[in-house]
Amino acid sequence: MLGLSLLLAASAQAQSAYPPMKAAVQIKQDEPPRNWFNLDNAQDNVKGMSVERAYAELLKGKKGRTVIVAVIDSGVDIEHEDLQGHIWTNEDEIPGNGIDDDKNGYIDDVHGWNFIGGKNGENVHQDTYELTRLYAAYSKRFKDIDPATLKGKDKKDYDDYLKIKQAYKEAYAEAEEGYRRFMSIYEPFSEACKRLKKRLKVAELTPEVLNQLEEGELSEEKGVYLYITQIRGLSEEDLEEYKDYFESRVKYGYNADFDPRAIVGDNPEDINDRYYGNNDVKGPDATHGTHVAGIIAAVRGNGIGMDGVADNVLIMPVRVVPDGDERDKDVALGIRYAVDNGAHIINMSFGKAYSPHKEWVDEAIRYAESKGVLLVHAAGNDGKNTDVEPNFPSKFFGNERNEKQQAQAWLEVGASSWSNDTKQFVASFSNYGNKTVDVFAPGVAIYSTVPNNEYKSLQGTSMASPAAAGVAALIMSYYPELTAQQVKDIIMQSVVKYEGVEVNKPGSLDEMIPFDKLCISDGIVNAYKAIQLAEEMSRGKSKKKSKKKK
Known part of the structure; x- marks a missing residue:
């Protein structure tokens, strides 16, 4: 990711090249230990979450x-x-019996549910961005309308349409330019x-193979190859992944004529039309979701792959995210499905x-909170201040950011890196916000599971969120008497703080900023300290109960 950003900057004037969280890519810069996010800063000299130390010293037995x-x-x-x-x-x-045995409206939902699939087993893979869908809907509505005749809500909607139209045109032009440059x-x-492969008669190029070329032979091609690699x-493989990303933005994401929703067969504008989808929880590309699941729950101590954060955990897959923007209806119903089927954390x-x-998502969040569920959300990968520029879904209800109208069992997570160099230990792509982002957690060079029994290092706040969710699962597992809100509070209060420490400002190449300006808690999630605090809080509860009995 960083290599491509520099490459594009070298070929033209600066332009951000970070793929969104749904397109996290393999790491190619210098890497830390594969399990760094579980390690301890004092013992291992990386800014991990002290998970292994917590197991060894606090949870043993x-x-x-x-x-x-x-x-x-x-x-x-x-x-x-x-x-x-x-x-x-x-x-x-x-x-496999084709019957809704538990009568929850979802047939054969044995291991979860896919809200972007059809009854015939077909699945939505690519979809448009929400900006594109808004532009397409507004354009259809106002196509033959004289703006001078509009009044009231119609006039306001038309004004919104003009803003959406401008934003869409700019985004589409940027996507086309990015694709052209790539x-x-x-x-x-x-x-x-x-x-080179044809000349050398090989399927894979390596330095050893390239050395077989005689001096001057295909020297230009060799130079291009070595420059990139x-x-x-x-x-x-990286270049092919980036090609898919840039091509998908133009071909699908910002294509106002593209609409795959017919595959699903529901009315996406009707929240009450809720029994749709299929039970294919893997879908056409499960790289992102599988990587997330592994960070939380990969089997610990089995000698293969990597160790997840939590040991006593079950993953419930709920598929709502395509290659494009997820739809509010699917998100809302996905949350409700998870809650109704016993999820403790989402x-x-x-x-x-x-x-x-x-409003649909807000109601689902309220519902989850009423059932004691903790919601953990990635802050986003745009290097922006979400106190100013919104990122949805969010913990704030309604359209105003009123601190009195927000979810209390919601944890918003930015991404940190392993480095002790203050210029590098905050992920340069991470969103941040002193009012909107709660904590930071490891999100750079995270080695985890991907489909077909493989593993990769990926980065994004997408990886930081499950790291924090894994710590929440640890607390809930060993201290079940604590509420979702208490678990959230414990995670925030037990962070390793970096108040006053100057760090790299996300989205900037050289600007520094105090870490305490980046999030509410002023720190990075730490499992060891969280378990200690959970133990203290749990003992306090036990003492109160025993006093009541007397």
Whole structure:
């Protein structure tokens, strides 16, 4: 990601090249230990969450209850070797009989539900961005209307349309330019790879293979290849992933004529039309959701892959996120599904800039809170201040950011890095906000599960959110008497604080900012300190109960 950003900057004037959280990519910069997010700063010299230390010193010999964590995401590969035994099962549903045994409206929802699939088993893969959908809807509504005749709400809506139209045109133009600039890099690199492979008669290029070329032979192609792979630290696989990303933005994300919703078969404008989708919880691309699930729940101590944060946990996959923007209706119903099926925690590693049916999501959040569920949300990857520029869904109810009208069992998470260098230990892509972001957690170079029993290092607030959710699951498992709000408070109060420490300002190449300007808690999530505080709070509750009995 960073390599490509520098590469694009070298080919033209600066332009942000960070893919959104739904397009997190493999890390190519210098990497820390693969399990760094579970390590301790004092013992291991990386800014991890002290998870291993918490298990070794505070939780050893203790038994916890099973905690269900719903992963509302792009899908989860429930067959992954490192998630076995940690996938939620609906015991009231008989697999494969085509009957809604538990009568919850979702047929054969054995391991969760897919709200962006059709009854025939087909799935939405790509979708548009919310900005595109708003532009398309407004354009259709006002196509043959004389603006001078509009009054009241229609006039206000038309004014909103003009703003949306301008934003859409600018975004589409930027996407086209980004794609053009990327292809100016991709095409010569791709051609160089083809020619080198043909000349050397190999399927894969390596430094050893390239050394077989005689001096001067295909020197230009070799130079292009080495510039991309050695200087910019990008592989052929990386370039293909970026090609998909840039191409998808133009072809699908900002294509006002594209609408795959017919696959689902519901009315996306009717929240009461809620029994749709299918039980394919993996979907066409479960990379993002599987990576998130592994951070929370990959089997600990099995000697393969990596260790998740929490040990006594089951993942409930709820698919609502396509390659594009998730829809408010799917998010709202996904939250309700998770709550109704027993989730204790809901992780949401997604976000967008517009929320036309925010009221539906707000009501679902209120419902989750009323049932004692903790919601953990990724702050976003735009390097922006969300105190000023919104990112949805959010903890604030309604359209005003009123501190008295917000979810109390909601944890908003920014991304930190492993480095002790203050210029690098906040993720440069992370959103931040002294009123909107609660904590930071590890979100750079996070090694975790991806489909087909594979593993990758990815980065994003998408990875920071499940890291924090995993710590919440630890607390809920070993201290079940604590409420969702108390768990959220414990995580915030037990952070490792960096008040007054000057750090790199996300979204900026060289500007520094006090860390306490980036989030409410002024710190990074720490499992060791959180367990200590949970123990204190739990003992306090026990003393109060015993006094009442006397």
